Amino acid sequence: MDFTSQPSTEAMLDAIAVMTNWRSVPSFRCEVREMSVNGGREFELVAHPMVESFTVTEKKTGVVESFDAATGTRWLDGQKVDAFAYQVRNEPYPVRLAWPMSLPIWGRGTGEYRMVGAERADGEVIVELRHLEDPHLFGSVTVDLQRRMCVRLDVPTGSYHYVNIQSELGSIP
Numbered sequence: 001m002d003f004t005s006q007p008s009t010e011a012m013l014d015a016i017a018v019m020t021n022w023r024s025v026p027s028f029r030c031e032v033r034e035m036s037v038n039g040g041r042e043f044e045l046v047a048h049p050m051v052e053s054f055t056v057t058e059k060k061t062g063v064v065e066s067f068d069a070a071t072g073t074r075w076l077d078g079q080k081v082d083a084f085a086y087q088v089r090n091e092p093y094p095v096r097l098a099w100p101m102s103l104p105i106w107g108r109g110t111g112e113y114r115m116v117g118a119e120r121a122d123g124e125v126i127v128e129l130r131h132l133e134d135p136h137l138f139g140s141v142t143v144d145l146q147r148r149m150c151v152r153l154d155v156p157t158g159s160y161h162y163v164n165i166q167s168e169l170g171s172i173p
Helices: 006-020
Strands: 028-036 039-048 053-058 064-068 073-076 079-081 113-121 124-131 138-144 149-155 158-167
Touching (some): 006 113, 006 124, 006 138
Antiparallel strands (some): 028 158, 053 064, 073 079, 113 124, 124 138, 138 149
């Protein structure tokens, strides 16, 4: 991929615009496929980005984690988890594509990667990532321009992919 061209800059700006406008994504449910060095897992996610709430269930174990921003309440497998207003919230990785500002891609102190280029492909923007400390490590995040949301993260330590995405109004094309 040629990440140095003018179209790359435009694609990057389009992807950033979608990611920073994450709260405008309507409520949806999807399957999340995770691949990591420890193997694969699948989750069912119900996300409400407009109100910063989610429920994610690991399919194999049935473990459920949820968060409701209106009450500040987090639940993990039936147990309330205390949180404080000053704490930085860290959504579980299967949820982070719906909360792209929490992805480790922004080159901030809490991130591991920074965005270095982008390319359009079939209605999506694939953003190339480079590790902050090891420039030989790369990854990518995929932004679906029609759905206006992140749908995939691939880094050397793991991959997360949203599939079978359904809005409250039905299937998101």
